[in-house]
Amino acid sequence: MEEKSVNKTNTNSYTFIFAIVMVVVVGSILAFAATSLQPTQYENMRQEKMQNILATVGVETDRAGAEELYKKYITEEIVLDYEGEIKEGVEAFDVDLAKEIKREPLEQNFPLYIAEVEGEKYYIVPLRGSGLWNAIFGYISLKDxxxxxxxxxxxxxxETPGLGAEITQEWFRERFTDEKIFDGSGNLIGVSVVKGNSSTSKDDNQVDAISGATITGDGVSDMISERLQYYLPYFKSQTDVKVANN
Structure with a gap:
């Protein structure tokens, strides 16, 4: 009797081997793509960081022009310790705030950027805190x-689209312009995001909140006051502004 031929492509072993080969091939391609794109991704992140720092002092640019303008307007990059002293051997731009805030304040690095735009001096402080669902972050610049x-x-x-995610919008950011971070007695208050605040005063340490985004707004308030407190020793040494001893 004639033997029937077996189609090896229908066997379990063939399927298993084929799956392993495909996983290896696809994994290798993805790994190669990730490695190849890493320098480009890193450069995009650098340029976006420069864009955000510049935006706080009113210098708007696209990614392509960010580095040139950054070098033009950012005159100093320094890192402070907990006492407000300048630390040597640490690059401010390389400090990862996501990692720093997990350490004890005494061990943290506090990056600070100093800009000069049209003869005016500004201090730019990186921020990071917690929103409703995940981290929120940014930069805030102070006048001289x-x-x-x-x-x-x-x-x-x-954050939730249409709610907490609105903190990225220009109309929300503009609410902070010319607000004060100290009260009349020199105590660091920061700026609180308060629901229903319709005041046009820039001396009340408050801005109007985003409707339906209370927790995200509280996160913005907290990260501003929490981060700025660590810069008080340095600011006190640099200016005559009255700073409370916390």
Missing amino acids: DVNTIKGAVFDHLG
């Missing part, structure tokens, strides 16, 4: 009196 806000930029990792 280290009390008046020049501008702010905020971003997030996972």
Whole structure:
């Protein structure tokens, strides 16, 4: 009797081997693509960081022009310790705030950027805190009196679209312009995001909140006051502004 031929492509072993080969091939391609794109991704992140820092002092640019303008307007990059002293051997631009805030304050690095735009001096402080679902972060710049806000930029990792995610919008950021971070007695208050605040005063340490985004707004308030407190020793040494001893 004639033997029937077996189609090896229908066997379980063939399917198993084929699946392994495809996993290896696809994995290798993805790994190669990720490695190849890493320098480009890193450069995009650098340029976006420069864009955000510049935006706080009113210098708008696209990614392509960010580095040139950054070198033009950012005159100093320094890192402070907990006592407000300048630390040597640490590059401010390389400090990862996501990692720093997990350490004890005494061990943290506090990056600070100093800009000069049209003869005016500004101090730019990186921010990071917690929103409703994930981290929120950004930058805030202070005028030379280290009390008046020049501008702010905020971003997030996972806030709700149309609600907490609105912190990235220009109309929300503009609410912080010219707000004060100290009260009349020199105490660091920061700026609180308050629901229903319709006041046009820039001396009340408050801005109007985003409707339906209370927790995200509280996160913005908290990260501003929490981060700025660590810069008080340095600011006190640089200016005559009255700073409370916390």
